[in-house]
Amino acid sequence: MTTIFDSTPELVLACAIVVIAQAVYVLFGFGAGLIAVGSMALFLADVQDAVVLMLLVGLPAEGLVIITQRRQIEWRGVGWLFAGAAVGLPCGALVLAVAAPTFLLAVLGAFLVVAGGIFLVGSQWRLERVPPWLPPTVGLVGGLLGGTFGTGGPPVVLYYQARGVDKGTFRGNLMAIFLGYTAVRLPVYWLAGLLTVPRVWSALLVLPAVALGAWIGHRAQLELSQELFRRLVSGGLVLIGAVLVIKQLW
DSSP: OOOSOSSHHHHHHHHHHHHHHHHHHHHHSOOHHHHHHHHHTTTOSOHHHHHHHHHHHHHHHHHHHHHHTTTTOOHHHHHHHHHHHHHHHHHHHHHTTTSOHHHHHHHHHHHHHHHHHHHHTTOOOOOOSOOTTHHHHHHHHHHHHHHHHSOOHHHHHHHHHHHTOOHHHHHHHHHHHHHHHHHHHHHHHHHTTOSOHHHHHHHHHTHHHHHHHHHHHHHHHHHOOHHHHHHHHHHHHHHHHHHHHHHHHO
């Protein structure tokens, strides 16, 4: 059985990273890719291995949160967001032909740092009324970023943070949207030859770590107050934004 791991220590290290990444993913609804792909890139020969692995192992976490929060998911709103994303995802590659990726990611990062910082310090501003054009627009931007850079989550996270939805709705909505992203990316990856046998076997090998991380994240979210959840999400936005800026300016 061929896998993407060259040794048992690599597999063990990858499992430890997956536990942390999946716990964060189930707890907040985002952040797994930032943690896992960035960490695994330090020891895996091909960063595509980490990207495909996390796409495959994200399915159980997305399914778990959708099932547990299904009554709180705003399905109509999720549909409008995904409608925009479905257009943006295939168009993402076209952005590379007309703009400098480094500049775009740096701008996105700076925006996330400022917006997340405003929420973090306790701003009471909320998006009370949602214009009909806003959800598909947010989805379109997320799709463009996802198709171009593989990082389509931040605009959607910021949108729900600005609306001030409760943590159950927040996590459920995000996971429903990301499951839609996965449904689009899987056939694209397959057609591109990225869903190789070693990568699929590797995903199956780390499933116990996925289950453990998902359980930890689910238990942790039950203990979090709404205010602490909001602040941690805001801090996560600042962190993601800072990482994007530093990576582009390094």
